[in-house]
Amino acid sequence: MSSSLFHTLNISRQDILSRLLDLDVVSNNLANMNTAGFKASRSNFQELLNQRTLEGITLASTQGLMQQGALRNSANPLDWAIQGEGFFQVRLPDGTIGYTRDGQFLLDSSRQLVTAAGYRLIWNGQIPDGTTDVYIQPDGSVQVTLQDGTRRIAGQVQLARFVNPSGLIAQGHNVWLASEASGAAQVGTPGAANFGMIAAHAVEQSNVDLSSEMTRLMSLQRAFQMSVRTFQQTDTMIAQALNLRKG
Template sequence: MLRALSTGAAGLTAQQIRLDTCANNLANINTYGYKKQGVSFADLLYQEMGREGIPAERLTPPGANTPGPTPPEGSGVRVAAVSRDFRPGGLVRTNRPLDVAIQGEGFLRVLLPGGEYAYTRAGRLTVDTDGRLVTLQGYPLEPEIILPPGYQSVTLHSDGRVTIINSDRQQEEVGRLALYSFTNPAGLAARGENLYLATAASGEAAEYYPGTGSAGTLIQGCLEASNADLTTELTGLIEAQRAYQMDLRVISSADEMWSMANNLRK
């Protein structure tokens, strides 16, 4: 009974993490550049029932002369990993000049207030009071792109070049966006605000201009949608809820048996 309680509790903990993960994916179904998460499970240690003195029937396999090994007894489940899926999402056309989507691999790099670099696939950009291209949260792009005062229009080219029509109605290049790729993107650490930080597991960021090396290209006037699928996430949420209910029933049944044993009278 004690083992049944611990096994059920382990299942509750694992399914709670799965529920939270599915709920987070659903909450970000309309978040541009969001990458969904998935939960992987692993079973806990097994032990042979016979060696613990627990009665166990040893069955003789067909064609064998001796009984097989005693049946093993499991001890539950655990979450092996919560990984992030970096497959690209669909493209949503916004026709906004400062929106840019990455078609293929790569991340935009931004500079955080503490001097640390972060990486994002969310390409909704704006211009701050100093004329710098920044994210919606106000983090400037790296390398820095500054738009001079009085410009009339801006074009973000597929190869990363940023050109404007200046106050003299002449085309002028003011900088070039770069993309950054990682050997293992799944090793990136989520910071929030659609930003990721490089870790030892992800490896160092490799810088490329769009369309060169392993980097993708840029599409102006579009944003990358979340790669979370509504149907898949709802199905996973229902499965996790049902598994959670089953683990609760295991604990409830073990509690009832324990109560009966405690209330036995001679």
Template sequence: MLRALSTGAAGLYAQQLRLDTCASNLANINTSGYKRQEVSFADLLYQEMGREGIPAERQVLPGAPNPGPTPPEGSGVRVAAVTRDFRPGSLIRTGQPLDAAIQGGGFFRVRLPGGEYAYTRNGRFTVDSGGRLVTEQGYPLDPEIVLPDGYRSVTLHSDGRVTIINSDRQEEEAGRLTLYSFTNPAGLAARGENLYLATAASGGAVEFQPGNGGTGALIPGCLEASNSDLTVEMTALVEAQRAYQLSLRVVGTADEMWGMANNLRK
């Protein structure tokens, strides 16, 4: 009974994490540049029942002269890893001059308030009060791009150039967007706000110009949609709910059996 309780509890923990992951994917289905998470599982230890003193018949394999070992007893399931799926999402045309989607690999780099670098696939940029190109959260791009006072219009090009029409109606380059790639993007650590931090597992960031080095080209006036699929996530959510209910029933049944054993009278 104790083993049944621990097995059920292990299943509850694993399926709770899967439920949380599916809920996060569903909540961010309309978040630009979001990359869905996946949960993978692994078996806990197996033990041969006969060696533990548990009565069990030996397995008889077809064609085998002698019975095999007694069947193993599992200890439940554990979460092996929670990984990010960095496959690209579909493109959404917005027509906004400062929106940019990355077609291919690569990330934009931003500077956080503490001076730390973070990386994102969300290319929805705006201009702050100081003329800097910033993300939706207000984090400036790195390298920093500052638009001069009095500009009339701004244009983002597929090669990363940001040009303006100045007060003299002349075209002027204000800066250039740069992309960064990683040897192992799955090793990036999620920080929140659709941002990632480099880790030892991801490797260091390698700088490339858009369209070079396999990091992809920029598509102005577009955004990359989330790669979460509503049908897939809803199906996974239902599966996780049913598995959670089954694990909960295991715990409840073990509790009932334990109660019956405690109430036995001679």
């Protein structure tokens, strides 16, 4: 029996698996459409070649799309959004530094600013007891109002930027990690050269484009159905060939 049938079977199998992985990426984008600061991802595929023939495709990497999301107003004084380049720096449980665009912060029991996942914001300040209001300036300086009405600067928030932010590695909980592809973090003051500014009482929304993701989802479903049909028909042809040999 010609090996071309088994070759076709293997290619259609690879295609089915690749479509499923791509479907996971699209599904994750759609599931996080309303997650603050979320960045959509796309799948990068690569052809598999041997010395003579094409052996199908495989998922080479998943790339984050770091375009700015739309901003919406918020009544919460601890909701901060980055306009332009940059990430908030947070301390992960293992001590490493993570990077996020989600600026919806909370105060923990130690009056430290934390994300919804409990990761502490890295900044050189602390919200003092008796604070009645918090306001962050575009340059990252955090101003607080105390119970007696006095105002003072409680600290400074700096941003981190990367030469290739698409090379960041998704860690989970809307946090990214630096990699060789992204380059080392460059830390600076908001509003400085190549750094975005921070908007108070604002939330950066997800940059997921619903229409393009739904179009991609429908295209994937059709392609998956075609791959399954090819696999089934090739399998049937192999079975018939085997039966003819037995006969």
